[in-house]
Amino acid sequence: MKVFRKKIAGIAAGILCVSMLGGCAAAGTTDQTETDAAVETVDDTASETAADNVGAFTTTDIDGNEYTEAVFAEHDLTLLNLFATWCTPCVQEIPELEKLSQEMAEMGVGVVGVVLDTKDENGEEVQESIDLAKQLAEQTGATYPFLMPGDTDMNGLLSDLTAFPTTYFVDKDGNIVGDSYMGSHDLEGWKEIVEKELARMQEAK
Numbered sequence: 001m002k003v004f005r006k007k008i009a010g011i012a013a014g015i016l017c018v019s020m021l022g023g024c025a026a027a028g029t030t031d032q033t034e035t036d037a038a039v040e041t042v043d044d045t046a047s048e049t050a051a052d053n054v055g056a057f058t059t060t061d062i063d064g065n066e067y068t069e070a071v072f073a074e075h076d077l078t079l080l081n082l083f084a085t086w087c088t089p090c091v092q093e094i095p096e097l098e099k100l101s102q103e104m105a106e107m108g109v110g111v112v113g114v115v116l117d118t119k120d121e122n123g124e125e126v127q128e129s130i131d132l133a134k135q136l137a138e139q140t141g142a143t144y145p146f147l148m149p150g151d152t153d154m155n156g157l158l159s160d161l162t163a164f165p166t167t168y169f170v171d172k173d174g175n176i177v178g179d180s181y182m183g184s185h186d187l188e189g190w191k192e193i194v195e196k197e198l199a200r201m202q203e204a205k
Contacts, residue, residue: 076108
């Protein structure tokens with residue numbers, strides 16, 4: 001995780017943020033969030049560098065509760081949202097993701113967030129970011145877990161991100177499925193994406 005956390009610090013120094021239905025991208029990267037179509041563009045870089053499976057991991061959420069890869073076994077499909085507290089579009093879509101987790105729970109869909117800036121480049125907890133994440137959860141009414149990065153980096157999934165938020169989909173066995181997505185979305189946008197990923201997963205069986 002050390003290399004990844006250094007990269008986070010570097011990206012934060014030169015961030016380019018756009019409004020809702022956008023995202024935060026490292027300065028000099030291509031902005032894929034200028035139009036609705038671009039918002040849904042697959043993050044090819046993330047897809048190429050990510051693992052096929054999140055692997056075994058142990059971490060805690062922002063309240064200190066322990067989590068493992070078993071969190072994904074609770075749903076047929078989990079939307080895994082990687083974000084940072086300093087990213088405005090990331091924060092703006094939290095209420096949308098909460099609505100999604102409530103409305104699509106009966107379809108076997110869950111949401112898990114990973115708050116990337118809750119640990120520094122040395123793997124130490126950043127209390128200021130943890131406190132801010134707690135405030136965000138309370139203010140937005142989010143009930144889905146806000147995890148902190150674990151030592152395994154989720155088998156490399158959290159590395160080499162070029163924009164925030166970045167979202168992956170994980171099946172109940174911890175496999176990365178479907179496409180990865182850069183940028184934030186509203187409820188209807190996410191429902192359309194999730195329905196597409198559910199259909200794709202069913203076709204693959």
